[in-house]
Amino acid sequence: MADPIEGGQFRGEDWYGEDLGDRQYVGCEFVDIDLTEATSTGATFTDCVLSHVKLNASRHTASAFVGCTFTRCNLFEARLVGCKLMGSTFRDCDLRPLTVDGGDWSFVTLAGADLRGAAFQRVRMREIDLSGANWEGGTLTDADLSGGVLKGVRFTRCDLRGSDLTALDPRDAALDGAVITPQQAVVVAQALGFELR
Structure with a gap:
């Protein structure tokens, strides 16, 4: 498993189609990140803030977004299989379909x-x-x-x-x-x- 990244700040980056694998993020901030068509298997995001993040058409399997805050994120046609999102909050996000x-x-x-x-x-x-x-x-x-x-x-x-x-x-x-x-x-x-x- 990948070493955790703690307290990182990511802004305006293009991660289109990226395979996040089993990366671990703790207390990180993601702003204006393009994760369109990205994939993950076993990745974990703990107590992270995601703002204006494009997750449309992304695919996540057995990954976790625990205690995260999603604000104005796009999950159009995203698919999550066996994922854990306990305690997370969604605000003004595009969740269809x-x-x-x-x-x-x-x-x-x-x-x-x-x-x-x-x-x-x-x-x-x-x-x-x-x-x-x-x-x-x-x-x-x-x-x-x-x-x-x-x-x-x-x-x-x-x-x-x-x-x-x-x-x-x-x-x-x-x-x-x-x-x-x-x-x-x-x-x-x-x-x-x-x-x-």
Whole structure:
């Protein structure tokens, strides 16, 4: 594994298509970096700040962005497989259409995020903040949303099959056309105060 780079500052660099491999960054700052079509396998970014970073069409496998802050970053058509993003925050980022398969997004802040058409499956998302997020027409299947903040979330026409919806208050979410399983319908009915017999 590569030696960690700590406290580095990277500005205005062109890393287009670069293979980040298993690099380690700790407490680093990335500003105006072009990582379009970049790849990583086992790379780690810990407590880093990424601002105006282009990650569009990038591919990341078993990599980690833990406790990071993403501000005005572009993840258009990015794909993350088995990645850990615990405790990270996204602000004013382009996340459409982001694809995520597996991994841990617990304690992530995506408040107000535009996730229309995003596809997440088999992701651990405990205590995630999706307040005011718009996931219209997307996919969020087999995800663990337990303890999440879902106030004002828009799941219109979203495929939610297999996800934990125990934290969802259907009176404070847009759910028109959302797809759920019969088992999930029971959870939603109980949240509305129905007594099932």
